[in-house]
Amino acid sequence: MTVIWGLDLKEIQWNKFKSSNMFTRIYHLRRTKMIVYQLAMILCVCSESTGTAALSDYVDQQSYIERHHPGVSVYNNDFVGAASYNIFVGVAVATIFGAAFFFDLFWPERHESKSVRLAWKICGVVVSIMMLSSALTMTIITATRSVQVHGTDAAGAREFWSESKKKPAFVYRKNPKALASVVLAWPGWVFTVVSAIILIASQNHDDVHGPKSNYGRQMEGGEKIPEPEPANGLHNQTLRE
Known part of the structure; x- marks a missing residue:
């Protein structure tokens, strides 16, 4: 099989x-990473997806109003810019x-070189900062x-809004x-930060002990792993009155 x-x-x-x-x-932190990484990805991608839907509505609304009413201009660049950046950051995360x-x-x-392992850590920190911003x-x-609708008054702006096929609220909130x-976006950022912390902690552990957990190393060495004690000291006994 191919090796790359x-x-x-x-x-x-x-x-x-x-x-x-x-x-x-x-493997060390295996279960934690599998869960937290996915939460960071899912939340950030969902944030960018809903933002994209809103962005698309505003762009369609702007195109309709400006096409049917020459001389009127619609300004929504602030939201379009913010949503576009959110898309970029979501993809990065x-x-x-x-x-x-x-x-x-x-x-x-x-096996990864020191430069690659450092790059993982830097990328984790960078996308955390980007997601916060x-x-x-x-x-x-x-x-x-x-x-903002320029070239008409408030009544005209409301009329243009009602005419448009896409009717996202002029007030973004x-x-x-x-x-x-x-x-x-906010829980997405939280889990992005947690993911970065876990990634760095995992890398630091791997540098010293390798990727396996204490349990994994004991299994590899053939040691017998004690079973956890059942709750209340009960084994497979049947409780009888």
Whole structure:
């Protein structure tokens, strides 16, 4: 099978997605990474998706009004810019932690150079900062700004809004899609930060002990792993009155 950058492609198998493999105790922080990385990706991608839907509505609304009413201009660049940046950041988060997820899933014992391991840490920190800036930008723009229609009065702007096929609210905070994007961005940022912390902690552990957990190293050494004590000291006894 083909080997690229020291990664054997035969390891890419569907059975790696079994819960018994994804959540094995053999590798350090394995279960935590599998869950937290996915939460960061899902929340950030959902934030960018709802933001994209709102952005598309505003662009369509602008095109309709300006096409049917020459001399009238619609300004929504603030939200379009914020949502576009949120899309970029969401893709960046999904790229970094998506790659980390699949690399750990398929090649948990891979060898990486010091520069590559440093790059993982830097990327984790950078996307965390980017996601914070995106969440702040989306929050401020959505909470405080609105569409501006130039070349007509308030009554004309309302009439143009009612004529448009797409009718997103001129006030951004009244648009449920924009609000959903903001609401999802904050937990997305939280899990992005947690993912970065876990990634760095895992890398530091691997540098000293390798990728396996204490449990995994004991299993590798052939040591007998004691079973956890059942609750209340009860084994398989049947309670009788």
